[in-house]
Amino acid sequence: MGYYVRKILGFIVTLFLVSVITFLVFQILPGDPALVILGVDADPVQIEALQRTMHVDEPVVERYVSWVGSALHGNLGISFRYQKPVSGIIADCFSVTALLALFTLVLTILIGLPIGIWLAKHDKAKYIVPFSLVSQLGVSIPSFCMGILLISIFTVKLRWFPSLGFTPWSQNPLACIKGLFLPSFSLSLGTSAVLIRYLRVSIISEQKLDYVRTARSKGLDENTVLQRHVLRNSLIPVITIFGMLVADVLGGSIIIENVFSLPGIGKLIATSIATRDLPLIQGLVMYLACIVVVCNASVDLLYSLIDPRIRLL
Amino acid sequence: MKKLSIVVCLFALAISSITATGVKEVKPNEAMVPSVVRTNIGSEPDSLDPWKSAATDTEAIFHNVFEGLMLYDTNGKMIPGLAESVVIAPDGLTYTFKLRKNVLFHNGKPFDSADVVYTYNNLTGMSGEKAVSSKFSLIKNINAPDAYTFVITLVEPSAGFLSLTSIPIVPEGYTNQAEHPVGTGPYRFVEYTPGQRIVLERNEAYYDANRMPKIKRAEIYIMTDEAAIVSGLQSGQLDFASITAEDAKQLSSDYTIYNAPQNMVQIFALNNEDPIFSDVRVRQAVNYALNKQDVIDGVFGGYATKLDSNFSPVMGMYYNDTLSGYYEQNLAKAKQLLLEAGYPNGFKMTITVPSNYQAHIDTAQIFAQQLAAIGIKATIQPIEWATWLDQVYTKAQYQSTIIGLTGKLDPDSVLGRYTTTYPMNFFKFSNARYDALITKAKVETNDAARISMYKECQKILTENAAAVYVCDPNLTVAARKDLKGYVFYPVGFMDLSTLYFEE
Numbered sequence: 001m002g003y004y005v006r007k008i009l010g011f012i013v014t015l016f017l018v019s020v021i022t023f024l025v026f027q028i029l030p031g032d033p034a035l036v037i038l039g040v041d042a043d044p045v046q047i048e049a050l051q052r053t054m055h056v057d058e059p060v061v062e063r064y065v066s067w068v069g070s071a072l073h074g075n076l077g078i079s080f081r082y083q084k085p086v087s088g089i090i091a092d093c094f095s096v097t098a099l100l101a102l103f104t105l106v107l108t109i110l111i112g113l114p115i116g117i118w119l120a121k122h123d124k125a126k127y128i129v130p131f132s133l134v135s136q137l138g139v140s141i142p143s144f145c146m147g148i149l150l151i152s153i154f155t156v157k158l159r160w161f162p163s164l165g166f167t168p169w170s171q172n173p174l175a176c177i178k179g180l181f182l183p184s185f186s187l188s189l190g191t192s193a194v195l196i197r198y199l200r201v202s203i204i205s206e207q208k209l210d211y212v213r214t215a216r217s218k219g220l221d222e223n224t225v226l227q228r229h230v231l232r233n234s235l236i237p238v239i240t241i242f243g244m245l246v247a248d249v250l251g252g253s254i255i256i257e258n259v260f261s262l263p264g265i266g267k268l269i270a271t272s273i274a275t276r277d278l279p280l281i282q283g284l285v286m287y288l289a290c291i292v293v294v295c296n297a298s299v300d301l302l303y304s305l306i307d308p309r310i311r312l313l
Numbered sequence: 314m315k316k317l318s319i320v321v322c323l324f325a326l327a328i329s330s331i332t333a334t335g336v337k338e339v340k341p342n343e344a345m346v347p348s349v350v351r352t353n354i355g356s357e358p359d360s361l362d363p364w365k366s367a368a369t370d371t372e373a374i375f376h377n378v379f380e381g382l383m384l385y386d387t388n389g390k391m392i393p394g395l396a397e398s399v400v401i402a403p404d405g406l407t408y409t410f411k412l413r414k415n416v417l418f419h420n421g422k423p424f425d426s427a428d429v430v431y432t433y434n435n436l437t438g439m440s441g442e443k444a445v446s447s448k449f450s451l452i453k454n455i456n457a458p459d460a461y462t463f464v465i466t467l468v469e470p471s472a473g474f475l476s477l478t479s480i481p482i483v484p485e486g487y488t489n490q491a492e493h494p495v496g497t498g499p500y501r502f503v504e505y506t507p508g509q510r511i512v513l514e515r516n517e518a519y520y521d522a523n524r525m526p527k528i529k530r531a532e533i534y535i536m537t538d539e540a541a542i543v544s545g546l547q548s549g550q551l552d553f554a555s556i557t558a559e560d561a562k563q564l565s566s567d568y569t570i571y572n573a574p575q576n577m578v579q580i581f582a583l584n585n586e587d588p589i590f591s592d593v594r595v596r597q598a599v600n601y602a603l604n605k606q607d608v609i610d611g612v613f614g615g616y617a618t619k620l621d622s623n624f625s626p627v628m629g630m631y632y633n634d635t636l637s638g639y640y641e642q643n644l645a646k647a648k649q650l651l652l653e654a655g656y657p658n659g660f661k662m663t664i665t666v667p668s669n670y671q672a673h674i675d676t677a678q679i680f681a682q683q684l685a686a687i688g689i690k691a692t693i694q695p696i697e698w699a700t701w702l703d704q705v706y707t708k709a710q711y712q713s714t715i716i717g718l719t720g721k722l723d724p725d726s727v728l729g730r731y732t733t734t735y736p737m738n739f740f741k742f743s744n745a746r747y748d749a750l751i752t753k754a755k756v757e758t759n760d761a762a763r764i765s766m767y768k769e770c771q772k773i774l775t776e777n778a779a780a781v782y783v784c785d786p787n788l789t790v791a792a793r794k795d796l797k798g799y800v801f802y803p804v805g806f807m808d809l810s811t812l813y814f815e816e
Binding site (some may be wrong): 016029030031032033035036037038039040041042043044045046048049081082083084089091092148151152155156159162163164165166258259260261262263264268271274275277 | 316357359364365366367368370379443444445446447448491506507508509510534535536537538540541545547548549550551669697698699700701702704706707716718719736739
């Protein structure tokens, strides 16, 4: 019980600190959001009218308190830039990024799991060395470079996949998958290389343990040993890595969404900071902070699912 | 393991089937004439509501949706729009507009003088609300004698007033423009997905058969990444797009490249109130030290027009061509001027550049090198756009900067930036004779006299070296070969109605 109380308290304190810090940082940062939105051709009257809707002239503390007040009621305010409720904008963009992240993780598993297992089974230099070279490339090439490369091959030359725009799953699932394939593929190359390395090492070290020998001596064939016993135990360190990969994917999406013109959270973060859209930034930061906290908690939970010996203390 | 390989196979199969069905969609050379034209916009629209929008990029798109009493043609000349004619009284104070009949707004509402009265009431603040724009403060009175006549009376004569009447007319009482814009233009608004695209569709009820769009639908993608725009073109996902001069070279064999001055003035602004630059001789020395052609060749690939005043030749009759070549690079003269000003060994200066404009940063680098030849050590300080707007543009806390200012139809809105009382006069230029000329030109109704006043203003700017006027970079547009009819305007307007696909 104490575990959950502590977790939740920590969660609240984290969110509070995050909100105070972002609020303060954007007070110090120069830049008038109204001017950024309207640009150098704006009529002074228009700038004034927009400023009035933003309440930027009120004292900082007052604004913060009223923001917290409405945020607790689930109202994150109105975006300066889009003049729409922040929560709605974030929800729209989040669905794009969440799908992108999901696709990336699925691809990471589809690529990483079989190769990792295969390499562990065939633990020979003639397989390992070329793989190390390739995976080194996979890890070191930034995903946006890979994205541009993939676009020039699969979009410009072969014309298999589109490179701009997003079709919601509800509208056309096929077009949705097509649009997200290249960006998630470019993100997953790096992450699956990491997954393969950890999985291989993990399986190999598990295979040396006593229970594996016992299993083999029972007369189980190699595949059963691997699937029933080794794999399950090898996945524990892999889950830890997976938690980190989620953060990686979210971070990588900021750039990859710009390369593929996807209207996701990453693109939204870039726009909101550039236009000093304080309510939107504040909302986004809270959202991301929540995700990170929740991800960490779910990794803890997954540990106990995979290995019941690990208790949530 | 077996299960896993089955999953992998299925996935591969799924992907290949998806790609197989998708090829048709993105192929550029379809036999059928496309009914959609796809292009890009470099930034998110600032607001869909024309009264709340000021960005050139937004206007470029939404001028297809909205129309004013008057429109402008490709030379910037005012032509009838929702008004089929206008009569200006001899005293220059009364404008009588005869309105077009049988015009429908995109929501089906018939257009008449009530809509014009509603629009101008709000623009001027006569509705009791705050005025939407400060530009219409010279209107004394508005009046609609009947459903198709609209009369404006001005406080004083204004030669530039007619160009203001291109401001959109909106339907009376409709307040949802920010969500769903409604105008009378050749295209009607369909949807806007933030971060992704704007979709417009042909207004089938459009009143002018000559301007009736040939293409049914337009999709405008919001794209900031240059490489993404180029690959969008190359893969056939975009039909036309504005691109950099460098990319134009790469694309020129497969695409039609349209290239024209865009009425922008790239300015190397020197803060006239800075202790060093307050001396006109120093500003002149900087002008003599620079070679603008290097920028045109090096930064804009030769696609730019050299300037000598705060006007591009696109401004036509207002452009003062006698100033051409006023400051040709002359290092001896530059050094002499520095010596007279008391800087025999030059000085140190900072060029503050908005970091989101690569062209301006590149220009700063060329200039820094050229200034070194007369002993001026220039440091380039790139700053974020929002910071630039705050510190340089609004507060004028800078020494020098490089920026492009877009042109306007009315010379007053361009040259008025240099008047002492203009709130955003970040040049900090102040000249009593200049201010007097601008005020006088505003009310001068004799065209010839007015033109000569604006020419004189340009001369004052150049002689006093208010800034360094670098060039008007071309707008370069690449279009797929069968897309025809792209036209340029002296202001940012992407006219979709003239475009058509060749069969």
